[in-house]
Amino acid sequence: MSALPKHLAEAIALAEERGFKLTAEVVAHLRTMPPDAVHAAVQRMIQLAEQQTPRPLFLSKDLLEASGAELAARKEPQQPRPIAVRREEHKPRYSIVVNLTTVGRVEGTGDAFVRYFQSRYTQLAQIIATEHRIAATPLASIRRLYEQGHRDEEGLYAVVMVREVKRRSDYTVLTVEDRESAATVIVRKEVVTPSQAYDWILPDQVLAIKLVAREQYMIAKDIRFPGLPPRLREPLKQKVYALFIGDFHFGSKLARTDLVRRLVDWINGRVVTPEEREIVENLRYIFIVGDLVDGVGIYKGQDKELAIHDVRKQYEAAAAALLWNIPQDITVFVIPGNHDATWPYLPQVPPFRELSEPIYDIKNVVVLSNPSVVEVEGRRILLYHGQGLDAMIGRVPGSAYTQLHKCLPNLLQLILAQRHLAPVYGEATPLLPTKEDYLVIKEPPDILAVGHLHVAAVTKYQGIRCIATGAWQDASSYQRRHGIQPDVGYAIAVDLSDPLLQARVLRF
Ligand SMILES: [Fe+2]
Ligand SMILES: [Fe+2]
Structure with a gap:
């Protein structure tokens, strides 16, 4: 568990002064709340507890809910912090090229899988011929x-x-x-x-x-291999940066909301170096490549690792701690991952609205499918959570979960060379036998961005910028078992105006 941020330590001390302890669950919830709302929430809980007979020893989750402070804090978006940088006016220029809100009727029969693989064969054969x-x-x-x-x-x-x-x-x-x-x-x-x-x-x-x-x-x-021709591009007249982040896992006890707060501060202008200042001043787009929340019932024993057990509340926490705090002039694109509130098969439609309402309610947030394609300032961006990588690890020589820092760039290049987001079919990567194979990379992108493995990587293939984003969650029991060493608190900034799409790995 990470060290307690100052405002939280102060709130705990306040409760202890009055003879109360906070349950671990409450502490985890307080972590997800805006810092300046925490003090008021704890005060209100103390008031309520003092009215109870017998007087409780612990300030529990029920009290937090009863206090209403938690919800009030979430519904009231934080005022943007004072900024040390200035973003000039900029009209977002983007179009959504692929967003799978439906995939047609799917049957789970053997015939359906045969047809699915025929579609893959036909599409890729055509790509090979036209290249x-x-x-x-x-x-x-x-x-x-x-x-x-x-x-x-x-x-x-x-x-x-x-x-x-x-x-x-x-x-x-x-x-x-x-x-x-x-x-x-x-x-x-x-x-x-x-x-x-x-x-x-x-x-x-x-x-x-x-x-x-x-x-x-x-x-x-x-x-x-199907391959693709080298991608060349013109510079843009105006500097424009995009930030790629993912795998926040809000709702998990291991989610690093303290680092998220640092990220939010940075986006709002608390920068250190002139180089960072240039990025933040020109930051117009943020891409979140899945696993925004930890979900519920995703893996066996997950219950023990959850701080928030209701997926709707996990999305509320994500909105309160991250999305609400992103300035309105930055457009945020969000796709789901295997932990989000949609079906577990590829391709994934956007998170079900009933379960993730808070993220749909934000004006500058665009919720898309996994995979999806957006064109931003004329650059084509392929967003993919990356579940197909699991079936490649161990099968591609030299690849292993313990060697992700070494092999991940190679795997990203391979995806592009094969023109397919899940080139190996495996148990680890459940695919939906759709009539058309939506995982074929029909049009080469300028940027391929993935998450999922919680390891950051930046590479290039035929001029295409490839990105893996890292994570904002400490290693889970599952990851420790697989020997994955996550890059926690990482973001990748890409200069979209640069024809080479230079990328910088940032650590918070
Ligand atoms: Fe993840
Ligand atoms: Fe994932």
Whole structure:
């Protein structure tokens, strides 16, 4: 548990002076409240407790609720703090490109999954064809390659979906299939360039492989991922910064509301360096990439790690501690994660309004689906919580939960190279068998932003800025078991006006 902030320590001392103790639950709640509302809340609780017979020893959650102070504090947005920086007037310029508020009728049958994977295959095959990387040679089917046999030593490209990957020391055996038939393919390490791409061959991927048929198997001469062309962009006339943050987990006992307060102060102009001043003065957009709240019933034993047990109240706490305190001239985009109040499958529609009302009620907050795409100042931003990364960890050579700082940049690049947000289908990443596969990256973005693993990372792929945001929650029992060392209190600032989309990792 983190050290108590001063205002909270003072409130506890006040209660103790009068002979009361605060329950852990109440302390956790007070942490989520604006600091200047805490003193009044505790005073009111003391008054109420003193009227009770017998006189209670503890100031409990019931008293806090009865005091009404908590709710009053939340409903009254805080006055913006005095700012040390000045933001000039700026009209937000954005459009929502993809926001999945519905995904059509979904059936959970085996047929539905077959259709879903067919949609993935068809879309990615089209992307491979239009990227013109293999335009010189016509595409062949596996069947045609077998029929031609070894007459063609040059080989022909086929678009296949990988079913199985068996790695050996200097070659890999793949089972692949297209619409009609399957084949066993031997891939020698040296046929794949760049070298890291060899590690990127994974089950469920759609690839173009140049194949030569033998009697029983095929030899790969070349492998092409769907990939994307280099992204180039013009500078913007006006400086504009965007801030990427995520994984607040409001409602958890481990949520670092003390650091959130520092973040809010910073956004409101309490900056230290001239460099930060430039960011805050030009900060126009904030992107929150999921797990705003901890939710309820997300994992076994979560109950013990919760400070707030009602998801609506968790969203209230998120609004009170964070969203209400973001100045109105900054537009905030919020997508859900696996802890938010929506279904647990990908793609996720926006959080259900009945359960997350407080975040919908804020004028400068735009609530979207996971994934979603927004175009901001002409830059296309792909927002994704990142659940698909779980199925990649352990399967991509060199990746592990204990090595996230090392492997996460590689995984983000791989997502873009495969043009798919969940390139490996796995138990860890429940997918909804929608008629159309919405996780295919149809249009290359300028920025890909993910959260979920609670580790911060910044990298680039073909000119696309890739971001993982870190978290605002201390390591949970689940994360400790997996050996994840979270980056707590991190935010990534990106200069949208810069053609290179320079990113800075900020620590609070
Ligand atoms: Fe999270
Ligand atoms: Fe998550």
